[in-house]
Amino acid sequence: MQSILWYPYTQMKLVGHLPKMVAGDGVMMHLEDGRSLIDGISSWWSVIHGYNHPALNAALTEQAGKFSHVMLGGMTHGPALDLAAALVRITPEGLNHVFFSDSGSVGVEVALKMAIQYWKNKGVSGKNRMVSLKNGYHGDTFKAMEVSDDSDFTRSFSDVLHRGFFLQIPEGGFDASAEIVQPAIDRLQELLAEHHQQIAAFIVEPIVQCAGGFRIYSPLYLQAARSLCSKYNVLLVFDEVATGFGRTGRLFAAEHAAVVPDIMILGKALTAGYMGHAATLATTEVYNSFLGDGYEKALMHGPTFMGNALACQIALRSIRLIEEDHYLEKVQRINEVIRDQFAEIRGEWVVEKRVIGAIGAIELADASLLNGFKVSAMEAGVWLRPIGNVLYLMPPYIIDERQLLAILSVMKKWIMGR
Ligand SMILES: Cc1ncc(COP(=O)(O)O)c(C=O)c1O
Known part of the structure; x- marks a missing residue:
């Protein structure tokens, strides 16, 4: 079926079924099918306070x-x-x-x-x-x-x-x-x-x-x-x-x-x-x-x-x-958790792990190693979208440690489970 809506960076012939978000709160994206995903990339790096923030809404x-x-x-x-x-x-x-x-x-x-x-x-x-x-x-x-x-x-x-x-x-x-x-x-x-x-x-x-x-x-x-x-x-x-x-x-x-x-x-x-x-x-x-x-x-x-x-x-x-909410301290905490978890990630496909601030990126030897990753991450309740051969996270700064570890665990399992 032809799509009326034309999506970004997308081969529309292959677009298929897309997850449909109906609500968001904090770092959670709630989908029409009842699933909820932790946003690992802050909607292209913008949603730093998460979704539906009361002060921003006000x-x-x-x-x-x-x-x-x-x-x-x-x-x-x-x-x-x-x-x-x-x-x-x-x-x-x-x-x-x-x-x-x-x-x-x-x-x-x-x-x-x-x-x-x-x-x-x-x-x-x-x-x-x-x-x-x-x-x-x-x-x-x-x-x-x-x-x-x-x-x-x-x-x-x-x-x-x-x-x-x-x-x-x-x-x-x-x-x-x-x-x-x-x-x-x-x-x-x-x-x-x-x-x-x-x-x-x-x-x-x-x-x-x-x-x-x-x-x-x-x-x-x-x-x-x-x-x-x-x-x-x-x-x-x-x-x-x-x-x-x-x-x-x-x-x-x-x-x-x-x-x-x-x-x-x-x-x-x-x-x-x-x-x-x-x-x-x-x-x-x-x-x-x-x-x-x-x-x-x-x-x-x-x-x-x-x-x-x-x-x-x-x-x-x-x-x-x-x-007022000392966001740079939040970023520092995110950085420590990413560094900690990245230290455990290794594998013959890993070219380089790069971390700064609230950015963690793992470059893999080939983009094809990430085929199927997005769907698998969604099944685990996480929203991540690699760029080429790089698997990365840039979470909202308000993310809590449990949610952050959930994202990192999805990345770790994909790379180490290969
Ligand atoms: C460094 C940089 N400059 C400019 C842009 C373009 O911004 P926009 O997508 O809002 O046009 C981007 C978007 O990813 C970016 O990362």
Whole structure:
């Protein structure tokens, strides 16, 4: 039968029967057929407080009783002003200006537009190409695909993407020594030295590349990137759509390196999975380049739903929960349990186990080793969805230890039982 609803990343000919969620509470997803699943991946890493959270529900209904949305063109409102101020307060010092949009991909588009126009506004011509990282993923819109590595997501469009430059992340993971990281820094230095006159920005997922396979790299690389970008007049852009709001153990991954990018993008957990929203933050130096007496230098971008009042209120309430309920401690506890359990997981198919913050990923030798995994996990009451050959968990931060162990036990049994 033909499906009216077209699903993401899905061969619709093979789609088959999908589990149907009818309710959620906490980390539990309740299905129409009576089963309940523990959500191991926070609905694509967004639902950090779990489902149906009373405080977030209250923020939503309270704002809906006033107004749900008003255009941000020619009009302003409290929730947008308050959220912008809160984001400036909690992000690394120096990111003083906030541009809202409606999804992570669009937030990336805005960041790349800002970077290209920044140089034009400053009267520097020819700087319009990007540097990004192999295995990186920045979204599905066109410019976001251009800075993402080749993958199943970009394959059909490779002939129309205007590619920039790609570099490998350093080897050795988070704790790599300076010596191990240096060759990757040298490649960056060589590239910028040769091509900086054409390069607008270097965009990275700081510390962890998520959708591209959960690869973790050293903060030393980000520190070097910061000084090389400044030296060669290239903007540094951190895409924290996946890593932001505590996922890596710090509120923002940039903090691991104590580095401030010129532009930073937030999404996903920003609105705790309640609705789509994103924020692109910029330094005063970037912002000031857009100032002028006419429209010529203005940022000509304005998604209809930018600064949506419901989204802003939920984000504000979510930030309060993170701060007041000591979420970074919850993330630390999740990290310890994952590390503990991962230590026991071994097998000839295991290529690498990677853990940071509330992220645990196991790379297997081949994607086919995960055939049938999703169904088997569901039978055990757990919702996990591997990416390629990587089996991973990114649970809501409110998960309790018993639920976390249930997820890890499903992963362990699949790998060790082979
Ligand atoms: C690092 C990163 N950037 C951008 C995006 C795109 O976000 P969205 O799916 O909200 O467009 C994603 C989504 O997975 C992401 O992981």
